[in-house]
Amino acid sequence: MKKICLIGGSGVLGKYFKKKLSINNELHVADIGLKDSKKSKNLNTYFLDITNEKKVQDFFYKNRKKPFDILINNSAFTTEMAAKSKSSKDIFSTEIFDKTIQVNLRGVFLCCKNFIKYHHKKNIDQRVINISTMYALHSPHHDIYKNENFFSSISYSSSKAGIVGLTKWLATKYATENTNFNTISPAGVLNNQKRTFIKNYSELIPKKKMAKPEQIFSAISFLISKESDYVVGQNIYVDGGFTSW
Numbered sequence: 001m002k003k004i005c006l007i008g009g010s011g012v013l014g015k016y017f018k019k020k021l022s023i024n025n026e027l028h029v030a031d032i033g034l035k036d037s038k039k040s041k042n043l044n045t046y047f048l049d050i051t052n053e054k055k056v057q058d059f060f061y062k063n064r065k066k067p068f069d070i071l072i073n074n075s076a077f078t079t080e081m082a083a084k085s086k087s088s089k090d091i092f093s094t095e096i097f098d099k100t101i102q103v104n105l106r107g108v109f110l111c112c113k114n115f116i117k118y119h120h121k122k123n124i125d126q127r128v129i130n131i132s133t134m135y136a137l138h139s140p141h142h143d144i145y146k147n148e149n150f151f152s153s154i155s156y157s158s159s160k161a162g163i164v165g166l167t168k169w170l171a172t173k174y175a176t177e178n179t180n181f182n183t184i185s186p187a188g189v190l191n192n193q194k195r196t197f198i199k200n201y202s203e204l205i206p207k208k209k210m211a212k213p214e215q216i217f218s219a220i221s222f223l224i225s226k227e228s229d230y231v232v233g234q235n236i237y238v239d240g241g242f243t244s245w
């Protein structure tokens, strides 16, 4: 039974990851959208805002007695969230840029930092998985967002590209100390989008389909398996081929 920490477990992918990871593991899920509660020996949830450095430190510190075997950084301030803010129409909004970096990059940095400080043990096999996006190192096609009330922001791409660099840095630093860091970069996941959007998006994907949560989870299953212990610092695209064009 692994002790797993999932940061970001109440969103579209997080809910699915939570369900799968709580089977036969001791799962601790922290998210700004959850409350503190002990549900069972398999599942504990926590309210945590990863922009709050002190609270992130407290969370990892309080759980330190039995270290986490696995940390998955899945939280994000997404472009859909940015679309609800006052300055959502301003594609160069500094407010949205700052907020996105705070959650998506600084938040992941804080979680990795406190994982290393309180949970990293040289004698156990540990894994850290950071969730990025195919839009980190490959630009969105801006045209498909023309008739939508959201778009894929410059802030989102910038913050998620930072995750790829951060993960590679940590991967090489801790490779000989038994903690493997890797990134997963998914394509867009089906989630009640408008039919026209699904069609336009799918046209850009070699598989001609948007992703499903189970397809993204397949990469998590691999990266937490014993068999992947020589996979270090990789950025695994689960994107139906988008980045292969």
Ligand SMILES: NC(=O)c1ccc[n+]([C@@H]2O[C@H](COP(=O)([O-])OP(=O)(O)OC[C@H]3O[C@@H](n4cnc5c(N)ncnc54)[C@H](O)[C@@H]3O)[C@@H](O)[C@H]2O)c1
Pocket: 007, 008, 009, 010, 011, 012, 013, 014, 030, 031, 032, 033, 048, 049, 050, 051, 073, 074, 075, 076, 077, 078, 103, 107, 131, 132, 133, 134, 185, 186, 187, 188, 189, 190
């Ligand atoms: N869904 C997609 O199409 C897609 C595609 C590519 C990458 N991703 C990435 O996958 C991950 C999960 O995406 P999703 O679609 O489930 O997103 P989502 O918006 O449904 O969930 C994001 C989660 O992050 C949490 N969160 C936001 N701010 C937080 C904070 N300050 N502190 C703690 N938690 C916070 C939210 O409460 C939510 O549970 C994200 O990192 C996202 O960037 C998603």
